Amino acid sequence: MYCSQRAGFSITCQQSSQLILKGAIYGERPSAIAETATFLWSLPQTEATVLRISCNEDCNCVASAFKGEQLARILDSNPTRRLKIQTRTWTSEQSVILATRPYPLNLHLLARTCDGFRFEDEGAAFVKALEMRSSSFGDLNIQCQSDGSPFHRDTLQRLLQLENKIEKLTLCALDEESVFLPFSAKVEELDYGMDEACFRPEYFDGLSIAPKRLHLRILFNQGTDWTTTATALLKRFAELGHFEKLGLSILQRGLHRRWDILETAGSAKTALMAEALVRAIEANPNLSCLDLRGTPFPYDWYPYLQNVFEAMEKHKSLRQFFIDRYPKKEDPHYLWLERLLLRNRCITVLDRKNRKPSNGSSIEKLYALNSIYRGSISLIRVLRMLRSLLVAAALTEGASTNFQYTALLLSHHTDMLYELLHYVDESLEVTKHINL
Numbered sequence: 001m002y003c004s005q006r007a008g009f010s011i012t013c014q015q016s017s018q019l020i021l022k023g024a025i026y027g028e029r030p031s032a033i034a035e036t037a038t039f040l041w042s043l044p045q046t047e048a049t050v051l052r053i054s055c056n057e058d059c060n061c062v063a064s065a066f067k068g069e070q071l072a073r074i075l076d077s078n079p080t081r082r083l084k085i086q087t088r089t090w091t092s093e094q095s096v097i098l099a100t101r102p103y104p105l106n107l108h109l110l111a112r113t114c115d116g117f118r119f120e121d122e123g124a125a126f127v128k129a130l131e132m133r134s135s136s137f138g139d140l141n142i143q144c145q146s147d148g149s150p151f152h153r154d155t156l157q158r159l160l161q162l163e164n165k166i167e168k169l170t171l172c173a174l175d176e177e178s179v180f181l182p183f184s185a186k187v188e189e190l191d192y193g194m195d196e197a198c199f200r201p202e203y204f205d206g207l208s209i210a211p212k213r214l215h216l217r218i219l220f221n222q223g224t225d226w227t228t229t230a231t232a233l234l235k236r237f238a239e240l241g242h243f244e245k246l247g248l249s250i251l252q253r254g255l256h257r258r259w260d261i262l263e264t265a266g267s268a269k270t271a272l273m274a275e276a277l278v279r280a281i282e283a284n285p286n287l288s289c290l291d292l293r294g295t296p297f298p299y300d301w302y303p304y305l306q307n308v309f310e311a312m313e314k315h316k317s318l319r320q321f322f323i324d325r326y327p328k329k330e331d332p333h334y335l336w337l338e339r340l341l342l343r344n345r346c347i348t349v350l351d352r353k354n355r356k357p358s359n360g361s362s363i364e365k366l367y368a369l370n371s372i373y374r375g376s377i378s379l380i381r382v383l384r385m386l387r388s389l390l391v392a393a394a395l396t397e398g399a400s401t402n403f404q405y406t407a408l409l410l411s412h413h414t415d416m417l418y419e420l421l422h423y424v425d426e427s428l429e430v431t432k433h434i435n436l
Contacts (some may be wrong), residue, residue, distance in 0.1 A: 003044070004096075005026070005027060005028070005030060005033060005034070005062050006024045006025060006026045006027075006055075006062070007024065007025045007033050007034075007037050007054070007055050007062055007063075007156060007285060008024040008025075008051060008053070008054040008250055009021075009022070009024070009025075009037070009040075009041065009051065009052060009053050009097075010022040010023075010051075010052045010053075010096065011045070011049050011050070011051055012049060012050045012052075013047060013048070013049060014047075014048040014049060014050055015047075015374070016046065019411065020049065024228065025040070025198055027123035027213065029229065030062045030064070030065030031065050033062055033065065034062070034065040034066045034070055037066075038070040038073055038074060039067070040294040041053075041074045041077075042073050042074050043058040043077070044077055045076060045078050045081065046425060048081065048082075048262075049078065049081050049082070050081065050082040050084065051078075051081055051082070051083055051084070052084040052085075052086075053083075053084070053085045053086065053087075054087075055086065055087045055088075056141045056281060060169070062087075063085075063087035063088070063089065063090075063094075063134070064089055064091055064094075064379070065089040066094065066188060068093045068094065068096070068097045068260070071094055071097045071098070072097050072101075072324060072405060075097070075098075075101055075105070076101070078346060079101070079103045079105075080107075081365075082085075082106040082108070083106065083107050084108040084110060085106065085107075085108065085109060085110065085365075086110040086111065086117075087282055088108075088117050088118070089117065089118055089119075089120055090117070090118070090119045090120065090126075090150075091120055092119075092120060092121050092124075093125075095121070095123070095125045095126035095129070096125050096126070096129045097108045098126065099126050099127075099130045099137065100124075100129050100432075102135070103138075104135070104139075105134050105137030105139070105140075105297055106138055107138070107139065107140055107141065108141040108143065108170075109140075109141065109142050109143070109150075110143050110221060111143060111144045116156070117144065118150045119150050119151070122151060122152035122153045122155055123149070123150060123151035123152060123156070123304065124152070124155055125158050125318045127151070127155050127158050127162075130159070130162055130165055130166075131158070131162065133165055133240070136164065136165060136166070136167055137145075137165050137166050137167075138166070138167055139166070139168040139170075140166050140169055140170070141169075141170035142167075142169075142170065142171050142172060143170070143172045144172045149171075149172075149174055149175075149178065153177070153178055153181075156178065156204055157181060159183040160181060160182060160184055160186065160187075160374040160413075161184070161185075161186055162186060163186045164186075165360055166185075166187045166188075166325050167187065167188045167189065168187065168188060168189040168190075168191065169185055169187045169189070169190055169191070170190075170191040170192070171190075171191070171192050171193065172193050173194055173195040173198070173219060174198070175198060176197075176198040176199070176209070178193060178200040179195075179199055180199070180203070182199070183207060183208065183209045183210065183211075183383060184208065184210050185210060185211060186210060187210075187211055187216070188211065188212070188213060189211060189212075189213035189215075189245070190211040190213070190214050190215070191215045191217070191247075192214075192215070192216055192217070193213075193216075193217040193218075193219065194217070194218045194296055195218075196218060196219060196220045196224065196226070196229065201228050201229045201231075201232035202232065204232045204233055204235075204236045205232070205236070206238055206256050209236070209240055212242055212243055212244045212245070212286075213243070213244050213246075214243060214245065214246055214247070214303070215246075215247030215248070215249070215291065216247065216248055216249070216426075217249040217294070218248075218249070218253055218397075219251045219252075219253055220250060220251070220252060220253065221252075221253050222252050222253070223282075225269070226250050227269045227270065227272075227273045227298070228269065230248065230250070230276075230295070230312050231269070231272050231273045231276045233248065234273065234276035234277050234279070234280045235276050235279070235280075236334045237280040237283075237284065238276065238279040238280040238282075238283040238284070239283070241283045241284050241285075241385070242284070242286070243284045243286070243287055243288070244284075244286050244288055244289075245288060245289040245290075245291075245292070246280070246284070246287060246289070246290075246315075247290075247291035247292070248290070248291070248292055248294070248295050248331040249293075249294025249295060250271040250294065250295045250296065251294070258374070267300060270298060270300050270301050270304065271304065271429055273301065274304030274307060274308065275307075277308055278307055278308060281311045281312060281315060281318070282311055282384075285315075285316070285317060286317050287317055287318055288317050288318060288319045288320070289318075289319060289320045289321075289322075290318065290320070290321050290322070291320075292321075292322060292323050292324065293322040293323060293324050293350070293351065293352040294324075294352070295324060296324050297324060300354035302327035302329070302330045303327070305323075305327050305330070305331075306330075306331070306336045309336045309337070310339075310340075312340060312342050312344060312347060314338070314343075314344075315344065315347075317345060318344070318346070318347050319348065320347070320348050320350065321345055321347060321349050321350070321351075322350050322351070322367075323350075323352075324351070324352050325348065325352065325409040326349075326351060326357035333359060334357065334358070334359040334362075334363055337349060337357055338359075338362055338363060338366065341363070341367070341370060342366065344348055345369075345373040345374065346370070346372040346373075346374060368403070377398075403416045
């Protein structure tokens with residue numbers, strides 16, 4: 001019986017997400033599909049792109065038909081390309097090719113079916129090859145639709161203990177036996193999905209968390225009171241105090257859209273969660289990004305946001321704060337935000353759609369002023385000769401029509417003003433002597 005197999009694909013621009021090309025390669029023999037796909041996917045791209053590959057495996061294993069040299073050719077032709085590959089099985093040879101490229105990858109390994117995907121050797125060859133690397137692998141994203149890992153537990157532990165090999169590690173939810181293993185990962189950044197069925201809030205007491213940049217995605221049943229878990233996590237974040245980036249997303253089982261889990265959590269629980277968040281902010285002096293846009297807080301939480309903003313006013317490192325929505329009902333005139341932007345000129349507040357909350361008047365002026373402030377501060381780190389030119393250009397062009405902008409620049413670069421005036425004096429003296 002004729003059985004057509006295919007390898008679907010799409011190529012998009014990394015920066016704009018604009019679709020460049022989408023199609024599928026059909027054939028009776030997996031080897032023929034692999035040969036055609038290798039040619040097409042190895043064509044050089046003039047811009048950074050995302051290649052997404054999806055192999056239909058209803059008949060035979062199309063993905064397994066790719067030889068090592070073919071996979072290497074696809075990878076090497078566009079080394080900066082982000083790869084998202086959906087398949088069922090990775091052979092040992094393919095695993096080694098993935099792990100041994102001489103440049104950093106941005107690799108997403110995705111499940112093709114509800115059965116997830118697997119390494120034929122439970123990841124042994126892949127991890128062994130990573131252990132032999134002398135340079136960074138880059139970013140690794142493992143997403144399964146099953147409740148298990150494609151790695152054997154011992155192999156997963158070896159992967160997590162690799163130092164200076166993986167920059168950002170993204171993992172799907174693991175089973176109850178392995179649920180806390182990723183927190184020991186020796187990576188720069190961890191993005192990890194957890195299932196509430198595999199732990200209890202008290203399990204976070206005393207938990208060691210190695211990564212300094214952490215985003216947790218926690219899956220709950222609809223109607224579950226997740227605030228106790230969030231409070232326990234925030235308390236632990238405060239106790240550790242070494243984080244540079246923190247994110248928390250609360251997800252509903254079976255849904256991929258935003259949802260409201262609780263209309264109210266109860267004043268006592270809500271107050272405890274808000275207090276724990278304030279402590280987490282204050283206790284992490286190196287925190288530069290706090291991302292809560294994936295957390296649909298209960299409605300009785302938003303009045304406490306004023307306390308959260310006040311905690312961020314004094315924070316010297318915080319640069320970005322993401323929130324699900326701005327509480328316009330509780331703060332219709334945006335006074336909390338205005339005070340925050342006045343007292344912390346380095347911070348930017350964004351909602352879940354990456355929009356800056358604004359009342360359209362005073363807030364917009366503050367955003368503009370703070371942008372000038374940050375640009376002025378950044379000039380201090382520039383080479384002195386170049387800084388002199390940049391400050392002069394800013395004073396005579398961008399900031400020349402706004403007294404507040406001019407005053408801000410001069411307050412940061414008084415030495416440059418002295419040099420400019422000294423140069424003017426010398427020029428006048430030279431002109432005077434020439435006229436004589």
